[in-house]
Amino acid sequence: MAFIYILENQDAQRIKIGATHNHPNDRLLDINRMWQAVKGRCQICLSWRMLVNGRMPKHVLSMNHCAGSGEPPLEYSTKLAEKQTIDLQGQLPWLSGSDLRSASKRIKNLKKILQTYKENPIRIGGWQLRASFPIDSAYQIEELVHKALAVHLDKEAPFGEVFSCSAEEAISTIEETISQMKYKSTGL
Numbered sequence: 063m064a065f066i067y068i069l070e071n072q073d074a075q076r077i078k079i080g081a082t083h084n085h086p087n088d089r090l091l092d093i094n095r096m097w098q099a100v101k102g103r104c105q106i107c108l109s110w111r112m113l114v115n116g117r118m119p120k121h122v123l124s125m126n127h128c129a130g131s132g133e134p135p136l137e138y139s140t141k142l143a144e145k146q147t148i149d150l151q152g153q154l155p156w157l158s159g160s161d162l163r164s165a166s167k168r169i170k171n172l173k174k175i176l177q178t179y180k181e182n183p184i185r186i187g188g189w190q191l192r193a194s195f196p197i198d199s200a201y202q203i204e205e206l207v208h209k210a211l212a213v214h215l216d217k218e219a220p221f222g223e224v225f226s227c228s229a230e231e232a233i234s235t236i237e238e239t240i241s242q243m244k245y246k247s248t249g250l
């Protein structure tokens with residue numbers, strides 16, 4: 063069994079819609095940690111980890127010590143990530159084939175993430191669990207609901223799947239999507 067869930071932040075007027083195999087309360091805890099920067103995102107490997115005194119804990123990246131260890135996360139500084147972007151851009155003329163493609167992809171991704179963190183919208187309020195639906199096809203439903211609400215997607219949120227529509231609109235979209243799927247599979 064999986065769940066599709068809606069978290070709501072009333073102060074920020076945002077909702078998050080996701081699917082999980084765990085209990086939605088686990089996602090709620092995690093999202094609040096990310097929102098409040100108790101958990102931060104590494105400037106080098108871009109993974110999320112619980113911070114230690116406002117810095118990234120020691121961690122590995124492809125079997126090696128990650129250079130973002132012990133450094134401030136993106137929530138507090140973007141210097142290392144900017145340096146990484148410039149270094150990668152400098153390497154481009156010497157790369158070809160799949161190396162060139164992966165470096166270009168990484169630069170694009172870094173720039174997008176840096177933009178989000180530089181604009182750094184104020185993270186007000188906290189997240190609460192607004193609704194959850196236990197359903198086997200949660201991940202399929204999630205994809206359809208994300209598509210249906212795409213115009214409301216908040217691209218500046220520090221994590222994905224955040225929307226600016228009301229929780230009511232999201233709930234009715236989920237309910238409609240679930241009944242459409244049931245109709246398709248059973249004809250009822």
Ligand SMILES: [Zn+2]
Nearest residue numbers: 104107128130
């Ligand atoms: Zn890292």
